[in-house]
Amino acid sequence: MPDKHYKQIVILSGKGGTGKTTVATALSEIAEAKVVIDTDVDAANMHLVFDYYINSEYDYYGGKKAEINPNKCSQCGMCELVCRFDAIKEFKVSRTSCEGCGFCFRVCPDDAISFYESKSGVYSACELEDQSKFYYAQLLAGEGNSGKLVSEIKKKAYEQVKENVKWIIIDGPPGIGCPVNASLSGVDFVVIVTEPTQSGLHDLKRLINLLEIFKIPSGVIINKYDINTDMSNSIEKFIRPEGISLLAKISFDKKFIKAIQNSKTIIEYDHAYIDTFKTIWNDIQKVILN
Amino acid sequence: MVISIASGKGGTGKTTVACGLASVTNNCVYIDCDVEEPNGHILLKPKITLEESSYKIIPKINNDLCNFCNKCTEVCEFNALLNFKTEIYLIDELCHSCGACTYFCPQKAITEVKKENGKIRIGETSNNILFYDAYLKVGEASAAPLIKKVKNAYKGDRPVIIDSPPGTSCSMLEAVKDSDFCVLVTESTPFGFNDLKLAINVLRQINIPYGIVINKYDENFSLLDEYIHDNQLNLLLRIPFRMDIAESYSKGELPTETVKDYKVMMLDLLEKIKKEIVKKEYA
Known part of the structure:
Protein backbone atom coordinates (compact mmCIF):
# COMPACT_ATOMS: atom_id res chain seq x y z
CA MET A 1 0.00 0.00 0.00
CA PRO A 2 1.41 3.44 -0.87
CA ASP A 3 2.02 5.86 1.96
CA LYS A 4 -0.97 7.97 2.76
CA HIS A 5 -0.59 11.68 2.24
CA TYR A 6 -1.92 12.40 5.72
CA LYS A 7 -1.22 11.42 9.31
CA GLN A 8 -3.99 10.67 11.74
CA ILE A 9 -3.90 11.65 15.37
CA VAL A 10 -6.53 10.92 17.97
CA ILE A 11 -6.97 12.69 21.30
CA LEU A 12 -7.90 10.31 24.12
CA THR A 25 -10.37 22.07 19.15
CA ALA A 26 -7.27 24.20 19.88
CA LEU A 27 -4.99 21.92 17.84
CA SER A 28 -7.55 21.87 15.03
CA GLU A 29 -7.48 25.62 14.95
CA ILE A 30 -3.68 25.71 14.68
CA ALA A 31 -3.21 22.86 12.20
CA GLU A 32 -3.42 23.55 8.51
CA ALA A 33 -4.51 21.22 5.72
CA LYS A 34 -6.58 19.13 8.09
CA VAL A 35 -9.79 17.18 8.51
CA VAL A 36 -11.42 17.13 11.94
CA ILE A 37 -13.57 14.27 13.24
CA ASP A 38 -15.45 14.09 16.54
CA THR A 39 -15.74 10.39 17.41
CA ASP A 40 -17.32 10.90 20.83
CA VAL A 41 -20.59 9.84 19.29
CA ASP A 42 -22.37 9.40 22.65
CA ALA A 43 -21.85 12.99 23.59
CA ALA A 44 -20.22 15.01 20.84
CA ASN A 45 -19.06 18.48 21.87
CA MET A 46 -16.69 19.90 19.23
CA HIS A 47 -19.58 21.34 17.23
CA LEU A 48 -20.49 23.47 20.24
CA VAL A 49 -17.34 25.58 19.86
CA PHE A 50 -16.71 25.45 16.11
CA ASP A 51 -18.26 27.74 13.53
CA TYR A 52 -19.31 25.46 10.71
CA TYR A 53 -22.00 24.77 8.23
CA ILE A 54 -23.42 21.39 7.40
CA ASN A 55 -22.87 20.09 3.88
CA SER A 56 -24.77 16.84 4.23
CA GLU A 57 -26.42 14.73 6.87
CA TYR A 58 -26.55 10.95 6.91
CA ASP A 59 -28.68 8.49 8.82
CA TYR A 60 -26.84 5.74 10.60
CA TYR A 61 -28.30 2.26 10.76
CA GLY A 62 -26.36 0.44 13.44
CA GLY A 63 -28.25 -2.79 13.54
CA LYS A 64 -31.61 -4.43 13.47
CA LYS A 65 -34.46 -4.69 15.93
CA ALA A 66 -37.08 -7.38 16.35
CA GLU A 67 -40.80 -6.72 16.63
CA ILE A 68 -43.61 -9.19 17.36
CA ASN A 69 -46.81 -9.06 15.36
CA PRO A 70 -49.52 -9.89 17.94
CA ASN A 71 -51.94 -11.06 15.21
CA LYS A 72 -49.63 -13.83 14.16
CA CYS A 73 -48.13 -14.68 17.55
CA SER A 74 -49.43 -17.92 19.14
CA GLN A 75 -47.71 -17.05 22.43
CA CYS A 76 -45.59 -20.18 22.46
CA GLY A 77 -42.84 -18.35 24.35
CA MET A 78 -40.01 -19.70 22.24
CA CYS A 79 -38.67 -16.18 21.55
CA GLU A 80 -38.49 -15.27 25.21
CA LEU A 81 -36.75 -18.55 25.93
CA VAL A 82 -33.94 -18.03 23.43
CA CYS A 83 -33.39 -14.32 24.04
CA ARG A 84 -30.32 -13.81 26.19
CA PHE A 85 -30.80 -10.09 26.58
CA ASP A 86 -34.07 -10.19 28.55
CA ALA A 87 -35.55 -8.13 25.76
CA ILE A 88 -38.81 -10.07 25.41
CA LYS A 89 -41.52 -10.02 28.04
CA GLU A 90 -45.18 -10.88 27.59
CA PHE A 91 -44.67 -11.24 23.84
CA LYS A 92 -43.34 -7.74 23.41
CA VAL A 93 -39.81 -6.72 22.45
CA SER A 94 -38.17 -3.93 24.40
CA ARG A 95 -36.45 -1.73 21.84
CA THR A 96 -33.83 -0.57 24.27
CA SER A 97 -32.91 -4.11 25.39
CA CYS A 98 -33.01 -5.76 21.94
CA GLU A 99 -29.45 -6.47 20.86
CA GLY A 100 -30.42 -7.16 17.24
CA CYS A 101 -29.18 -10.76 17.15
CA GLY A 102 -32.22 -12.06 15.29
CA PHE A 103 -32.38 -15.31 17.26
CA CYS A 104 -36.10 -14.81 18.10
CA PHE A 105 -36.95 -13.92 14.51
CA ARG A 106 -35.31 -17.10 13.24
CA VAL A 107 -36.73 -19.40 15.88
CA CYS A 108 -40.36 -18.18 15.79
CA PRO A 109 -42.58 -21.00 14.47
CA ASP A 110 -45.40 -18.59 13.61
CA ASP A 111 -43.37 -16.25 11.44
CA ALA A 112 -44.70 -13.53 13.73
CA ILE A 113 -41.48 -11.62 14.26
CA SER A 114 -40.21 -9.00 11.89
CA PHE A 115 -36.58 -7.98 11.95
CA TYR A 116 -35.82 -4.62 10.46
CA GLU A 117 -32.96 -2.15 10.05
CA SER A 118 -33.30 0.51 12.66
CA LYS A 119 -31.97 4.04 12.63
CA SER A 120 -29.67 4.49 15.57
CA GLY A 121 -27.94 7.76 14.86
CA VAL A 122 -27.15 10.58 12.49
CA TYR A 123 -23.90 12.08 11.35
CA SER A 124 -22.97 15.23 9.51
CA ALA A 125 -20.29 16.25 7.06
CA CYS A 126 -19.54 19.92 7.64
CA GLU A 127 -17.17 22.63 6.64
CA LEU A 128 -15.27 24.89 9.02
CA GLU A 129 -14.59 28.55 8.34
CA ASP A 130 -11.22 27.80 6.71
CA GLN A 131 -13.03 25.27 4.47
CA SER A 132 -11.58 22.25 6.26
CA LYS A 133 -13.92 19.33 6.54
CA PHE A 134 -15.40 18.54 9.93
CA TYR A 135 -17.47 15.48 10.87
CA TYR A 136 -19.52 14.75 13.92
CA ALA A 137 -22.22 12.28 14.86
CA GLN A 138 -25.00 11.74 17.30
CA LEU A 139 -25.99 8.30 18.46
CA LEU A 140 -29.66 8.10 19.40
CA ALA A 141 -30.36 7.79 23.13
CA GLY A 142 -29.34 4.49 24.65
CA GLU A 143 -28.30 2.83 21.39
CA GLY A 144 -25.51 0.31 21.09
CA ASN A 145 -22.99 -0.15 18.29
CA SER A 146 -21.30 3.18 18.94
CA GLY A 147 -18.03 1.68 17.66
CA LYS A 148 -19.65 0.97 14.32
CA LEU A 149 -20.84 4.56 14.06
CA VAL A 150 -17.29 5.73 14.76
CA SER A 151 -16.01 3.49 11.95
CA GLU A 152 -18.72 4.73 9.60
CA ILE A 153 -18.03 8.42 10.18
CA LYS A 154 -14.29 7.84 9.76
CA LYS A 155 -14.94 5.95 6.52
CA LYS A 156 -17.00 8.86 5.23
CA ALA A 157 -14.16 11.24 6.07
CA TYR A 158 -11.59 9.07 4.24
CA GLU A 159 -13.82 8.88 1.17
CA GLN A 160 -14.01 12.64 0.96
CA VAL A 161 -10.43 13.44 1.96
CA LYS A 162 -8.69 15.75 -0.49
CA GLU A 163 -5.16 15.30 -1.85
CA ASN A 164 -3.80 18.31 0.00
CA VAL A 165 -4.86 17.11 3.46
CA LYS A 166 -1.92 16.45 5.76
CA TRP A 167 -3.61 15.82 9.10
CA ILE A 168 -6.69 14.10 10.35
CA ILE A 169 -7.39 15.23 13.89
CA ILE A 170 -9.80 13.05 15.84
CA ASP A 171 -11.43 13.93 19.15
CA GLY A 172 -11.98 10.59 20.86
CA PRO A 173 -14.46 9.24 23.40
CA PRO A 174 -13.64 8.53 27.05
CA GLY A 175 -13.02 5.01 28.31
CA ILE A 176 -11.20 2.10 26.70
CA GLY A 177 -14.11 0.18 25.13
CA CYS A 178 -15.59 -0.28 21.68
CA PRO A 179 -15.85 3.34 20.42
CA VAL A 180 -12.27 3.98 21.57
CA ASN A 181 -11.04 0.87 19.74
CA ALA A 182 -12.86 2.03 16.62
CA SER A 183 -11.40 5.54 16.89
CA LEU A 184 -7.90 4.01 17.05
CA SER A 185 -7.96 2.04 13.82
CA GLY A 186 -5.50 3.40 11.28
CA VAL A 187 -4.21 6.08 13.63
CA ASP A 188 -0.53 7.13 13.63
CA PHE A 189 -0.32 8.82 16.99
CA VAL A 190 -2.35 9.27 20.17
CA VAL A 191 -2.34 12.47 22.20
CA ILE A 192 -3.37 11.54 25.72
CA VAL A 193 -4.85 14.35 27.79
CA THR A 194 -4.70 13.55 31.46
CA GLU A 195 -5.07 15.44 34.74
CA PRO A 196 -3.06 15.26 37.95
CA THR A 197 -5.56 13.26 39.98
CA GLN A 198 -5.47 9.69 41.28
CA SER A 199 -8.24 8.83 38.82
CA GLY A 200 -6.43 10.53 35.95
CA LEU A 201 -3.34 8.41 36.52
CA HIS A 202 -5.30 5.21 37.12
CA ASP A 203 -7.20 5.61 33.85
CA LEU A 204 -4.07 6.71 31.96
CA LYS A 205 -2.40 3.41 32.86
CA ARG A 206 -5.29 1.39 31.46
CA LEU A 207 -5.32 3.46 28.28
CA ILE A 208 -1.57 2.97 27.81
CA ASN A 209 -2.06 -0.80 28.20
CA LEU A 210 -4.64 -0.63 25.44
CA LEU A 211 -2.32 1.34 23.16
CA GLU A 212 0.36 -1.32 23.69
CA ILE A 213 -2.04 -3.89 22.27
CA PHE A 214 -2.69 -1.68 19.24
CA LYS A 215 1.02 -0.75 19.05
CA ILE A 216 0.30 2.95 18.52
CA PRO A 217 2.81 5.53 19.81
CA SER A 218 1.52 8.22 22.12
CA GLY A 219 2.43 11.39 23.99
CA VAL A 220 0.90 12.91 27.09
CA ILE A 221 -0.44 16.36 27.91
CA ILE A 222 -0.98 16.96 31.62
CA ASN A 223 -3.83 19.42 31.83
CA LYS A 224 -4.42 21.54 34.95
CA TYR A 225 -1.06 20.19 36.14
CA ASP A 226 -0.73 22.72 38.97
CA ILE A 227 -3.90 21.56 40.73
CA ASN A 228 -1.64 18.93 42.27
CA THR A 229 2.03 19.16 41.29
CA ASP A 230 2.96 16.01 43.24
CA MET A 231 0.47 13.99 41.22
CA SER A 232 1.69 15.67 38.04
CA ASN A 233 5.25 14.57 38.88
CA SER A 234 4.01 11.02 39.52
CA ILE A 235 2.46 10.99 36.05
CA GLU A 236 5.72 12.20 34.50
CA LYS A 237 7.63 9.56 36.43
CA PHE A 238 5.21 6.90 35.25
CA ILE A 239 5.33 7.70 31.53
CA ARG A 240 9.10 8.16 31.18
CA PRO A 241 10.12 4.47 31.40
CA GLU A 242 7.18 3.61 29.14
CA GLY A 243 8.92 5.60 26.39
CA ILE A 244 6.01 8.02 26.15
CA SER A 245 6.91 11.64 25.64
CA LEU A 246 5.53 14.45 27.73
CA LEU A 247 4.15 16.85 25.14
CA ALA A 248 3.05 19.65 27.42
CA LYS A 249 1.91 20.70 30.84
CA ILE A 250 -0.95 23.19 30.90
CA SER A 251 -1.72 25.34 33.94
CA PHE A 252 -5.16 25.43 35.46
CA ASP A 253 -6.87 28.55 34.15
CA LYS A 254 -10.52 29.48 34.48
CA LYS A 255 -10.31 30.92 30.97
CA PHE A 256 -10.66 27.39 29.61
CA ILE A 257 -14.11 27.14 31.16
CA LYS A 258 -14.96 30.70 30.10
CA ALA A 259 -13.98 29.87 26.53
CA ILE A 260 -16.35 26.88 26.44
CA GLN A 261 -19.08 28.91 28.11
CA ASN A 262 -18.74 31.42 25.28
CA SER A 263 -18.77 28.64 22.68
CA LYS A 264 -15.24 29.48 21.61
CA THR A 265 -12.02 27.56 21.37
CA ILE A 266 -9.42 28.64 23.92
CA ILE A 267 -7.41 30.21 21.12
CA GLU A 268 -10.26 32.36 19.89
CA TYR A 269 -11.11 33.34 23.44
CA ASP A 270 -7.61 34.29 24.52
CA HIS A 271 -5.01 34.91 21.84
CA ALA A 272 -2.26 34.45 24.41
CA TYR A 273 -2.91 30.73 24.01
CA ILE A 274 -2.05 30.76 20.32
CA ASP A 275 1.65 30.44 21.10
CA THR A 276 1.05 27.78 23.75
CA PHE A 277 -0.79 25.54 21.33
CA LYS A 278 1.50 26.35 18.42
CA THR A 279 4.38 25.04 20.51
CA ILE A 280 2.38 21.95 21.48
CA TRP A 281 1.41 21.33 17.88
CA ASN A 282 5.03 21.72 16.69
CA ASP A 283 6.21 19.28 19.36
CA ILE A 284 3.54 16.77 18.37
CA GLN A 285 4.59 17.03 14.73
CA LYS A 286 8.25 16.51 15.67
CA VAL A 287 7.42 13.38 17.68
CA ILE A 288 5.25 11.95 14.90
CA LEU A 289 7.50 12.75 11.97
CA ASN A 290 10.62 11.47 13.71
CA MET B 1 -33.84 1.54 46.86
CA PRO B 46 -12.38 -0.53 50.25
CA LYS B 47 -10.63 -3.59 51.57
CA ILE B 48 -11.07 -6.06 48.72
CA THR B 49 -12.23 -9.42 50.03
CA LEU B 50 -13.01 -11.25 46.82
CA GLU B 51 -11.82 -10.93 43.28
CA GLU B 52 -13.06 -13.20 40.54
CA SER B 53 -12.88 -13.43 36.80
CA SER B 54 -15.92 -12.67 34.74
CA TYR B 55 -16.60 -14.49 31.52
CA LYS B 56 -18.54 -14.05 28.35
CA ILE B 57 -19.83 -16.98 26.35
CA ILE B 58 -18.45 -17.57 22.88
CA PRO B 59 -18.96 -20.38 20.38
CA LYS B 60 -16.31 -23.01 19.77
CA ILE B 61 -16.47 -24.80 16.44
CA ASN B 62 -15.45 -28.41 16.20
CA ASN B 63 -13.85 -28.54 12.76
CA ASP B 64 -14.12 -32.35 12.68
CA LEU B 65 -17.91 -32.17 12.85
CA CYS B 66 -18.31 -29.01 10.77
CA ASN B 67 -19.16 -29.40 7.08
CA PHE B 68 -18.77 -25.66 6.39
CA CYS B 69 -22.41 -25.33 5.36
CA ASN B 70 -22.39 -21.61 6.24
CA LYS B 71 -25.47 -21.70 8.47
CA CYS B 72 -23.62 -20.18 11.44
CA THR B 73 -22.23 -17.29 9.44
CA GLU B 74 -25.70 -16.66 8.00
CA VAL B 75 -27.41 -16.42 11.38
CA CYS B 76 -24.68 -14.28 12.95
CA GLU B 77 -25.89 -10.69 12.70
CA PHE B 78 -22.58 -9.33 13.95
CA ASN B 79 -20.30 -10.82 11.28
CA ALA B 80 -18.31 -12.49 14.03
CA LEU B 81 -17.92 -15.77 12.10
CA LEU B 82 -15.98 -16.17 8.87
CA ASN B 83 -16.13 -19.29 6.72
CA PHE B 84 -12.74 -20.14 5.21
CA LYS B 85 -14.09 -23.50 3.92
CA THR B 86 -11.45 -25.37 5.90
CA GLU B 87 -12.05 -23.49 9.08
CA ILE B 88 -14.73 -21.32 10.68
CA TYR B 89 -12.97 -18.37 12.23
CA LEU B 90 -14.43 -16.46 15.17
CA ILE B 91 -13.67 -12.76 15.72
CA ASP B 92 -14.60 -12.90 19.36
CA GLU B 93 -14.58 -9.10 19.87
CA LEU B 94 -17.59 -8.98 17.56
CA CYS B 95 -19.49 -11.82 19.26
CA HIS B 96 -22.51 -10.73 21.31
CA SER B 97 -22.96 -14.17 22.91
CA CYS B 98 -26.49 -14.53 21.55
CA GLY B 99 -26.18 -18.29 21.03
CA ALA B 100 -27.89 -18.37 17.63
CA CYS B 101 -24.99 -20.08 15.80
CA THR B 102 -24.84 -22.87 18.36
CA TYR B 103 -28.59 -23.45 18.20
CA PHE B 104 -28.91 -23.45 14.43
CA CYS B 105 -25.82 -25.51 13.54
CA PRO B 106 -27.26 -28.58 11.74
CA GLN B 107 -24.10 -30.60 12.45
CA LYS B 108 -24.15 -29.88 16.18
CA ALA B 109 -20.55 -28.82 15.67
CA ILE B 110 -20.71 -25.77 17.94
CA THR B 111 -20.42 -25.73 21.70
CA GLU B 112 -20.23 -22.73 23.96
CA VAL B 113 -17.18 -21.93 26.02
CA LYS B 114 -16.26 -19.23 28.47
CA LYS B 115 -13.83 -16.46 27.72
CA GLU B 116 -12.59 -14.00 30.33
CA ASN B 117 -13.87 -10.46 29.70
CA GLY B 118 -12.89 -8.87 32.98
CA LYS B 119 -12.90 -9.23 36.71
CA ILE B 120 -15.31 -8.36 39.46
CA ARG B 121 -14.17 -7.28 42.91
CA ILE B 122 -16.08 -7.20 46.17
CA GLY B 123 -14.93 -5.39 49.28
CA GLU B 124 -15.95 -3.41 52.29
CA THR B 125 -15.01 0.08 53.42
Missing part, protein backbone atom coordinates in the same frame (compact mmCIF):
# COMPACT_ATOMS: atom_id res chain seq x y z
CA SER A 13 -7.89 10.35 27.91
CA GLY A 14 -9.34 7.24 29.52
CA LYS A 15 -10.99 9.35 32.18
CA GLY A 16 -13.67 11.76 31.00
CA GLY A 17 -13.54 15.50 31.50
CA THR A 18 -9.76 15.94 31.44
CA GLY A 19 -9.85 18.36 28.51
CA LYS A 20 -9.80 16.22 25.33
CA THR A 21 -12.13 18.49 23.42
CA THR A 22 -10.42 21.69 24.57
CA VAL A 23 -7.08 20.36 23.31
CA ALA A 24 -8.57 18.87 20.13
CA VAL B 2 -31.54 1.82 43.86
CA ILE B 3 -30.06 5.23 43.05
CA SER B 4 -27.91 5.62 39.96
CA ILE B 5 -25.52 8.47 39.24
CA ALA B 6 -24.99 9.30 35.57
CA SER B 7 -23.98 12.27 33.45
CA GLY B 8 -23.60 12.07 29.69
CA LYS B 9 -20.38 14.07 29.77
CA GLY B 10 -17.37 12.54 31.48
CA GLY B 11 -15.54 14.25 34.30
CA THR B 12 -18.50 16.19 35.66
CA GLY B 13 -18.16 14.60 39.09
CA LYS B 14 -20.28 11.42 38.97
CA THR B 15 -17.91 9.39 41.07
CA THR B 16 -17.37 12.11 43.67
CA VAL B 17 -21.13 12.53 44.08
CA ALA B 18 -21.77 8.75 44.05
CA CYS B 19 -19.11 8.07 46.67
CA GLY B 20 -20.21 11.10 48.66
CA LEU B 21 -23.79 9.83 48.67
CA ALA B 22 -22.64 6.33 49.59
CA SER B 23 -20.70 7.70 52.55
CA VAL B 24 -23.84 9.29 54.02
CA THR B 25 -26.25 6.44 53.21
CA ASN B 26 -26.54 3.97 56.09
CA ASN B 27 -25.63 0.40 55.40
CA CYS B 28 -25.48 0.87 51.64
CA VAL B 29 -23.96 -0.92 48.68
CA TYR B 30 -21.84 0.99 46.16
CA ILE B 31 -21.50 -0.54 42.68
CA ASP B 32 -19.04 1.01 40.22
CA CYS B 33 -20.45 0.32 36.75
CA ASP B 34 -17.81 2.36 34.93
CA VAL B 35 -16.04 -0.87 34.06
CA GLU B 36 -13.79 0.76 31.46
CA GLU B 37 -12.32 3.18 33.96
CA PRO B 38 -13.52 2.40 37.49
CA ASN B 39 -12.47 5.08 39.98
CA GLY B 40 -14.78 4.65 42.98
CA HIS B 41 -12.20 2.53 44.80
CA ILE B 42 -9.79 5.47 44.78
CA LEU B 43 -12.15 7.56 46.90
CA LEU B 44 -13.81 4.85 49.00
CA LYS B 45 -10.65 2.79 49.63
CA SER B 126 -14.11 1.09 56.98
CA ASN B 127 -17.57 2.65 57.38
CA ASN B 128 -19.36 -0.50 56.26
CA ILE B 129 -20.16 0.29 52.65
CA LEU B 130 -20.37 -2.95 50.72
CA PHE B 131 -18.29 -2.28 47.63
CA TYR B 132 -18.44 -3.76 44.12
CA ASP B 133 -16.51 -2.83 41.02
CA ALA B 134 -15.41 -4.45 37.78
CA TYR B 135 -12.55 -4.08 35.35
CA LEU B 136 -13.17 -4.67 31.68
CA LYS B 137 -10.24 -6.61 30.29
CA VAL B 138 -8.04 -4.20 28.31
CA GLY B 139 -8.71 -4.75 24.61
CA GLU B 140 -12.22 -6.16 25.19
CA ALA B 141 -14.79 -4.08 23.32
CA SER B 142 -18.20 -4.57 24.92
CA ALA B 143 -18.68 -3.23 28.38
CA ALA B 144 -22.43 -3.77 28.73
CA PRO B 145 -22.33 -7.52 29.59
CA LEU B 146 -19.82 -6.91 32.40
CA ILE B 147 -21.89 -3.97 33.69
CA LYS B 148 -24.93 -6.24 33.86
CA LYS B 149 -22.92 -8.83 35.77
CA VAL B 150 -21.50 -6.53 38.39
CA LYS B 151 -24.91 -4.92 38.88
CA ASN B 152 -26.54 -8.29 39.40
CA ALA B 153 -23.76 -9.52 41.68
CA TYR B 154 -25.49 -7.94 44.67
CA LYS B 155 -28.86 -9.47 45.42
CA GLY B 156 -29.76 -8.22 48.89
CA ASP B 157 -32.10 -5.43 49.92
CA ARG B 158 -29.68 -2.82 51.22
CA PRO B 159 -29.83 0.59 49.51
CA VAL B 160 -27.76 0.50 46.32
CA ILE B 161 -25.81 3.35 44.74
CA ILE B 162 -24.78 2.80 41.15
CA ASP B 163 -21.97 4.79 39.57
CA SER B 164 -22.66 4.84 35.82
CA PRO B 165 -20.12 5.18 33.01
CA PRO B 166 -20.23 8.42 31.01
CA GLY B 167 -22.04 8.67 27.69
CA THR B 168 -25.58 7.93 26.59
CA SER B 169 -25.15 4.60 24.80
CA CYS B 170 -25.81 1.01 25.76
CA SER B 171 -23.28 1.04 28.63
CA MET B 172 -24.95 3.95 30.39
CA LEU B 173 -28.38 2.47 29.68
CA GLU B 174 -27.38 -0.87 31.19
CA ALA B 175 -26.07 0.87 34.32
CA VAL B 176 -29.12 3.04 35.02
CA LYS B 177 -31.78 0.54 33.93
CA ASP B 178 -34.11 -0.51 36.78
CA SER B 179 -33.02 2.29 39.13
CA ASP B 180 -35.66 3.90 41.32
CA PHE B 181 -34.07 7.27 40.74
CA CYS B 182 -31.22 8.66 38.70
CA VAL B 183 -29.07 11.63 39.65
CA LEU B 184 -27.64 13.40 36.60
CA VAL B 185 -24.46 15.28 37.40
CA THR B 186 -23.69 18.12 35.03
CA GLU B 187 -21.49 21.21 35.01
CA SER B 188 -21.90 24.87 34.07
CA THR B 189 -20.62 24.63 30.50
CA PRO B 190 -22.30 24.13 27.11
CA PHE B 191 -20.64 20.68 27.03
CA GLY B 192 -22.19 19.67 30.32
CA PHE B 193 -25.52 21.20 29.29
CA ASN B 194 -25.59 19.51 25.85
CA ASP B 195 -24.75 16.10 27.28
CA LEU B 196 -27.26 16.53 30.11
CA LYS B 197 -30.04 16.91 27.54
CA LEU B 198 -28.86 13.72 25.82
CA ALA B 199 -28.81 11.82 29.11
CA ILE B 200 -32.32 13.08 29.94
CA ASN B 201 -33.49 11.60 26.63
CA VAL B 202 -32.27 8.18 27.67
CA LEU B 203 -33.99 8.35 31.06
CA ARG B 204 -37.26 9.53 29.51
CA GLN B 205 -37.25 6.59 27.15
CA ILE B 206 -36.98 4.09 29.97
CA ASN B 207 -39.18 6.05 32.39
CA ILE B 208 -36.73 6.58 35.20
CA PRO B 209 -37.35 9.59 37.43
CA TYR B 210 -34.36 11.86 37.71
CA GLY B 211 -32.98 14.98 39.28
CA ILE B 212 -30.04 17.19 38.48
CA VAL B 213 -26.90 18.14 40.35
CA ILE B 214 -24.90 21.02 38.88
CA ASN B 215 -21.31 20.49 39.87
CA LYS B 216 -18.63 23.18 39.59
CA TYR B 217 -21.54 25.59 39.50
CA ASP B 218 -20.92 28.95 37.87
CA GLU B 219 -23.77 31.46 38.04
CA ASN B 220 -22.45 33.24 34.93
CA PHE B 221 -23.57 30.34 32.79
CA SER B 222 -27.28 30.98 33.06
CA LEU B 223 -28.46 28.87 30.09
CA LEU B 224 -28.47 25.74 32.21
CA ASP B 225 -30.47 27.29 35.05
CA GLU B 226 -32.96 28.73 32.55
CA TYR B 227 -33.40 25.36 30.87
CA ILE B 228 -34.00 23.63 34.17
CA HIS B 229 -36.45 26.31 35.20
CA ASP B 230 -38.31 26.48 31.87
CA ASN B 231 -38.72 22.73 31.65
CA GLN B 232 -39.60 22.40 35.33
CA LEU B 233 -36.83 19.91 35.90
CA ASN B 234 -35.91 18.81 39.36
CA LEU B 235 -32.75 20.62 40.45
CA LEU B 236 -31.42 18.80 43.51
CA LEU B 237 -28.20 20.58 44.29
CA ARG B 238 -25.65 23.11 43.11
CA ILE B 239 -22.06 22.45 44.14
CA PRO B 240 -19.89 25.53 43.61
CA PHE B 241 -16.52 25.23 41.90
CA ARG B 242 -14.02 25.29 44.72
CA MET B 243 -10.30 24.68 44.76
CA ASP B 244 -10.46 22.75 48.06
CA ILE B 245 -12.86 20.20 46.53
CA ALA B 246 -10.71 19.83 43.39
CA GLU B 247 -7.53 19.37 45.44
CA SER B 248 -9.15 16.86 47.74
CA TYR B 249 -10.33 14.84 44.74
CA SER B 250 -6.92 15.02 43.05
CA LYS B 251 -5.37 13.37 46.12
CA GLY B 252 -7.95 10.63 46.02
CA GLU B 253 -9.70 11.83 49.17
CA LEU B 254 -13.39 11.62 49.73
CA PRO B 255 -14.64 15.22 50.02
CA THR B 256 -17.27 14.26 52.62
CA GLU B 257 -14.35 13.48 54.93
CA THR B 258 -12.04 16.35 54.09
CA VAL B 259 -14.10 19.30 52.93
CA LYS B 260 -16.21 21.11 55.44
CA ASP B 261 -19.89 21.37 54.30
CA TYR B 262 -19.61 18.75 51.52
CA LYS B 263 -21.08 16.16 53.88
CA VAL B 264 -23.99 18.49 54.62
CA MET B 265 -24.60 18.87 50.88
CA MET B 266 -24.63 15.10 50.44
CA LEU B 267 -27.01 14.55 53.36
CA ASP B 268 -29.32 17.16 51.90
CA LEU B 269 -29.09 15.49 48.48
CA LEU B 270 -29.90 12.08 49.94
CA GLU B 271 -32.98 13.43 51.74
CA LYS B 272 -34.28 15.00 48.53
CA ILE B 273 -33.75 11.78 46.59
CA LYS B 274 -35.53 9.73 49.25
CA LYS B 275 -38.50 12.09 49.11
CA GLU B 276 -38.64 11.76 45.33
CA ILE B 277 -38.62 7.98 45.56
CA VAL B 278 -41.37 7.97 48.17
CA LYS B 279 -43.39 10.42 46.07
CA LYS B 280 -43.12 8.08 43.10
CA GLU B 281 -44.20 5.07 45.14
CA TYR B 282 -47.37 6.77 46.30
CA ALA B 283 -48.11 8.34 42.96
